[in-house]
Amino acid sequence: MKLRPAYFTRLALEGMARGPYVALVGTATIFVALFATGLFAGALAGAERLLSAWAGEVRISAYLSPGTDLAAARAAVAAAAPGREVQAVPAVAALRQLSVELGDETHVLDGVGPGVLPDAIDVLAPGISLEGARGLAARLRALPGVAEVDYGNAWLEKLETLVARARVAAVVLFAVLSLATAVLVGNTLRLAVFARREEIEILKLVGATDVFVSTPFLIEGLLQGVCGAGLAVLALVAVHLGLIPRLKAAVPLASVLSLSDTLPAGLLVGLLGGGAAMGLMGSALAVIRTLRRT
Amino acid sequence: MIQLFHVTKEYPGDAPALQDVTVSVDKGEFVFLTGASGAGKSTLLKLIFCDEPATSGQLLLFGRNVAKIAPRSVPYLRRNIGVVFQDFKLLPRRTVAENVALPLEVQALPAREVRRKVRLLLRSVGLEHRAEKYPPSLSGGEQQRVAVVRALSADPALLLADEPTGNLDPDRTIEVMELLSAANARGTTVVVATHDRSLLERYKRRVVTLERGRLVSDGALVRRVAQELR
Numbered sequence: 001m002k003l004r005p006a007y008f009t010r011l012a013l014e015g016m017a018r019g020p021y022v023a024l025v026g027t028a029t030i031f032v033a034l035f036a037t038g039l040f041a042g043a044l045a046g047a048e049r050l051l052s053a054w055a056g057e058v059r060i061s062a063y064l065s066p067g068t069d070l071a072a073a074r075a076a077v078a079a080a081a082p083g084r085e086v087q088a089v090p091a092v093a094a095l096r097q098l099s100v101e102l103g104d105e106t107h108v109l110d111g112v113g114p115g116v117l118p119d120a121i122d123v124l125a126p127g128i129s130l131e132g133a134r135g136l137a138a139r140l141r142a143l144p145g146v147a148e149v150d151y152g153n154a155w156l157e158k159l160e161t162l163v164a165r166a167r168v169a170a171v172v173l174f175a176v177l178s179l180a181t182a183v184l185v186g187n188t189l190r191l192a193v194f195a196r197r198e199e200i201e202i203l204k205l206v207g208a209t210d211v212f213v214s215t216p217f218l219i220e221g222l223l224q225g226v227c228g229a230g231l232a233v234l235a236l237v238a239v240h241l242g243l244i245p246r247l248k249a250a251v252p253l254a255s256v257l258s259l260s261d262t263l264p265a266g267l268l269v270g271l272l273g274g275g276a277a278m279g280l281m282g283s284a285l286a287v288i289r290t291l292r293r294t
Numbered sequence: 295m296i297q298l299f300h301v302t303k304e305y306p307g308d309a310p311a312l313q314d315v316t317v318s319v320d321k322g323e324f325v326f327l328t329g330a331s332g333a334g335k336s337t338l339l340k341l342i343f344c345d346e347p348a349t350s351g352q353l354l355l356f357g358r359n360v361a362k363i364a365p366r367s368v369p370y371l372r373r374n375i376g377v378v379f380q381d382f383k384l385l386p387r388r389t390v391a392e393n394v395a396l397p398l399e400v401q402a403l404p405a406r407e408v409r410r411k412v413r414l415l416l417r418s419v420g421l422e423h424r425a426e427k428y429p430p431s432l433s434g435g436e437q438q439r440v441a442v443v444r445a446l447s448a449d450p451a452l453l454l455a456d457e458p459t460g461n462l463d464p465d466r467t468i469e470v471m472e473l474l475s476a477a478n479a480r481g482t483t484v485v486v487a488t489h490d491r492s493l494l495e496r497y498k499r500r501v502v503t504l505e506r507g508r509l510v511s512d513g514a515l516v517r518r519v520a521q522e523l524r
Contacts, residue, residue, distance in 0.1 A: 018387060
């Protein structure tokens with residue numbers, strides 16, 4: 001069959017103009033599915049960005065066994081963490097710091113001597129990843145005289161597990177939503193195809209091939225998919241532009257977030273491609289079923 | 295052009311629509327297919343334009359065995375056949391010109407050529423001024439003329455008409471029959487299914503009669519037998 005993209009696109013647009021309700025329902029279905037997926041994926045991308053940023057700000061503390069030489073331990077830690085700022089924190093200084101942090105409640109330390117807290121070496125590692133922090137902590141733990149290493153691992157690892165599970169949930173959600181949307185779009189387009197079954201019958205009567213009959217419907221599905229996805233992308237950008245400043249104001253640690261973190265270009269391209277694929281798949285399902293019966 | 299050998303068509307749970315029909319139509323002929331309602335006229339036309347397969351027997355169209363034509367080739371075969379129905383089968387939401395253009399667009403003729411041909415065809419039946427109207431705004435006679443023009447627009451070798459005048463008054467009937475006769479005069483083979491006896495009497499053409507799915511008389515055979523007896 002001769003390729004006539006302009007002719008078939010015109011037929012598809014005419015079809016949509018004749019049945020605007022069906023076109024609207026198809027577009028809206030794809031919009032809702034992709035908007036929901038985009039919201040979830042955006043939240044996930046934001047959480048991953050925060051996770052990596054928060055992990056980087058964690059102060060890694062190596063607590064020393066009693067009797068360990070603080071200066072020697074500092075030198076060993078500095079050697080294990082090259083390029084990082086390393087601070088020796090004697091027990092007295094730690095107790096003083098704790099007293100300051102307790103503020104009005106400082107009286108709880110009455111009678112507590114400096115020997116109750118261990119000497120410690122702090123490593124400041126801005127920009128380090130969670131994986132990097134974990135590796136550095138392991139190296140510090142292996143140093144002689146180091147009794148314990150703390151980098152806030154308990155909550156960070158919980159958060160990391162949560163993000164990993166959310167990532168799996170996002171993939172499952174997207175797969176389920178894609179399938180449900182393709183079926184919904186397919187059924188919606190079946191209505192469009194059914195409404196035009198007389199036209200299909202007449203086209204076949206005058207010698208139209210199945211490809212000739214189905215091409216305008218496929219283009220229609222594709223256009224609905226691209227329109228629905230385009231609207232979903234615009235809505236997501238609007239929602240994120242509104243939410244990110246509020247989140248930054250409410251949670252100081254979220255100050256690192258930007259639009260490209262929560263809605264990366266890859267996600268937006270994926271949503272547009274996904275919408276087009278859903279529309280195309282839905283219309284293909286509808287047309288194939290109808291053509292079999294005419 | 296058309297050859298049927300012992301063709302039978304059965305639908306599940308019904309009496310056979312066609313039984314052991316053997317008939318042939320030569321190139322350039324004008325044939326009336328007649329019989330009462332339910333005689334099998336429409337079924338026979340459906341078999342000829344490959345809308346349905348025969349249950350048994352053989353049907354040769356343009357020298358090709360229809361049963362052996364791949365489904366994907368059927369559209370190309372249909373481009374040699376124009377079909378006209380009693381209920382016109384025009385697309386109500388496409389203009390008269392767009393309806394006539396359909397077979398030409400299906401065959402991927404250039405847009406300019408399509409417009410030129412449609413204009414000429416509509417002028418030939420006096421409907422050029424109705425080109426941009428929609429079929430529901432036309433009279434029955436005008437709609438059927440548009441349907442005939444559409445069927446003939448791609449210059450098919452064969453024209454099948456199923457009760458083409460069934461919905462028309464006598465004057466409009468003559469108009470439509472004149473169009474079919476003119477097409478036949480230009481070389482198109484025409485098969486008209488009708489139960490209107492006045493048409494058979496007015497236009498002295500070969501008449502094939504079906505009754506309850508069986509062929510009961512064929513003008514060509516009668517003529518041949520008469521010639522042999524002489």
